Amino acid sequence: MVLKKSWKVIEPTNGSTDLHIYEEYTEKEKQKYPYSQGIWLASVRNYHKDKQQENARLIAAAPDMYKVLKDVERVLGDVFETSNDDHQPQLVPILMKVQRAISKAEGMDDEESRSARPDVHERV
Known part of the structure; x- marks a missing residue:
């Protein structure tokens, strides 16, 4: 059985212009790493929504x-x-x-x- 995980985008905060893309953890991984955003996949440097x-x-x-x-x-x-x-x-x-x-x-x-x-x- 293949589990499909979803991705999430963390938009820039605190004056940063970098956008980060993470793969969400499974429920088991969330319990093991409660303070992490997920598995880091990529970053977009100097992202400006406007x-x-x-x-x-x-x-x-x-x-x-x-x-x-x-x-x-x-x-x-x-x-x-x-x-x-x-x-x-x-x-x-x-x-x-x-x-x-x-x-x-x-x-x-x-x-x-x-x-x-x-x-x-x-x-x-």
């Missing part, structure tokens, strides 16, 4: 932001290619930030990003 909605909205918007960023990269690249030399130095840092953000969203590290996207500095 940030949950903010993070959920950001995650929900991420696909749209990614598509827009890809459009911005294309347009900035076109402008960079057709602009005169006076404007190119202003475009370089912006285009590089856009490319880094896209690469990060695509799961690339810095080296993979450089090989996937030509270095803007080489075109200046």
Whole structure:
């Protein structure tokens, strides 16, 4: 017979921002360890309940932001290619930030990003 234990979440108290997850003890274990919360499973560091909605909205918007960023990269690249030399130095840092953000969203590290996207500095 397999006993299924439930989990419980202990929210931050006394100024702490750490949330702890425990597996509840069986009745026998509760008698043996009356002052314990249960079997510790995990902790979530710097948990802020008020940030949950903010993070959920950001995650929900991420696909749209990614598509827009890809459009911005294309347009900035076109402008960079057709602009005169006076404007190119202003475009370089912006285009590089856009490319880094896209690469990060695509799961690339810095080296993979450089090989996937030509270095803007080489075109200046």
